[in-house]
Amino acid sequence: xxxxxxxxxxxxxxxxxxxxxxxxxxxxxxxxxxxxxxxxxxxxxxxxxxxxxxxxxxxxxxxxxxxxxxxxxxxxxxxxxxxxxxxxxxxxxxxxxxxxxxxxxxxxxxxxxxxxxxxxxxxxxxxxxxxxxxxxxxxxxxxxxxxxxxxxxxxxxxxxxxxxxxxxxxxxxxxxxxxxxxxxxxxxxxxxxxxxxxxxxxxxxxxxxxxxxxxxxxxxxxxxxxxxxxxxxxxxxxxxxxxxxxxxxxxxxxxxxxxxxxxxxxxxxxxxxxxxxxxxxxxxxxxxxxxxxxxxxxxxxxxxxxxxxxxxxxxxxxxxxxxxxxxxxxxxxxxxxxxxxxxxxxxxxxxxxxxxxxxxxxxxxxxxxxxxxxxxxxxxxxxxxxxxxxxxx
Numbered sequence: 001x002x003x004x005x006x007x008x009x010x011x012x013x014x015x016x017x018x019x020x021x022x023x024x025x026x027x028x029x030x031x032x033x034x035x036x037x038x039x040x041x042x043x044x045x046x047x048x049x050x051x052x053x054x055x056x057x058x059x060x061x062x063x064x065x066x067x068x069x070x071x072x073x074x075x076x077x078x079x080x081x082x083x084x085x086x087x088x089x090x091x092x093x094x095x096x097x098x099x100x101x102x103x104x105x106x107x108x109x110x111x112x113x114x115x116x117x118x119x120x121x122x123x124x125x126x127x128x129x130x131x132x133x134x135x136x137x138x139x140x141x142x143x144x145x146x147x148x149x150x151x152x153x154x155x156x157x158x159x160x161x162x163x164x165x166x167x168x169x170x171x172x173x174x175x176x177x178x179x180x181x182x183x184x185x186x187x188x189x190x191x192x193x194x195x196x197x198x199x200x201x202x203x204x205x206x207x208x209x210x211x212x213x214x215x216x217x218x219x220x221x222x223x224x225x226x227x228x229x230x231x232x233x234x235x236x237x238x239x240x241x242x243x244x245x246x247x248x249x250x251x252x253x254x255x256x257x258x259x260x261x262x263x264x265x266x267x268x269x270x271x272x273x274x275x276x277x278x279x280x281x282x283x284x285x286x287x288x289x290x291x292x293x294x295x296x297x298x299x300x301x302x303x304x305x306x307x308x309x310x311x312x313x314x315x316x317x318x319x320x321x322x323x324x325x326x327x328x329x330x331x332x333x334x335x336x337x338x339x340x341x342x343x344x345x346x347x348x349x350x351x352x353x354x355x356x357x358x359x360x361x362x363x364x365x366x367x368x369x370x371x372x373x374x375x376x377x378x379x380x381x382x383x384x385x386x387x388x389x390x391x392x393x
Contacts, residue, residue, distance in 0.1 A: 134173050
């Protein structure tokens, strides 16, 4: 019974990018593994840091272009209202340029289905518009459709190969999207190499630092991630994504007060920065400040409607505050968006077990979590324990 009670207050686990939704047990187990690895792992980490230091410390970075014009921080609440007005004026856009502008602004607002339609309209007018293709690949990455992202990137690669003098700006943008998609698909080495190369060209290229740090965070290399973020800040690349990532590194090491301070810094810079809102909400969840957590999570979903980490955490808040039916709806919505989400399935199993009193369905869901390669070893272990506890009760 104690195990059942303890597991029932779990928070959601995220995929660990710029977002950080943690399960307490998973953190404990992860920390134990870090501590138990000993001298060998310390040497390995030192080697990794040396490699990153060389990659991120070019003798004389050569600027390629003003990257801020293409890689923009998500809009603040004030900016969003202006962008919404602009999108409205572009509803009847016909020209290629106006359609592309509309697609970009729809993406900024989190209207991904509309943005995809606008990009496709651009490509119907000009199937060789590589800007639209690269940005559409980035859009597919945002909505976690890596297969479509790779298909579009392959087409772009073939088109670039056919040009005598391809635009360096296009190559830079293509390479960044290629890197983050490669990392998402598990090829971290290739993705890291590309990101380091891009940072070597653009020493304040925030998305490169953020993607690289996020990748190391996802493999538990907190000190390397922290080093990368601090290097970016040293170079004047101040951005809410960097403060958010520093918060994640501290939270992963259970320094929750410092973590919240950095999430607050990120949100102070951009009140609509969804990853930091989700992460701060999960700190509130740990301290059972459910009202504050719910406010942050609803804001995150408002600005990023497909933010599954926010949906999972909001489901936890709803369940903890007696609204299990709404929690179930949110988790089902996540599984519609990401059918293989182990975190959503695990939390739905808790709802079915504790609120719906449907033990057979809970066992089925826990079993699926225990068997999927999308779940961490910690989450699998907890799913198996929960399943055994139900069977033995």
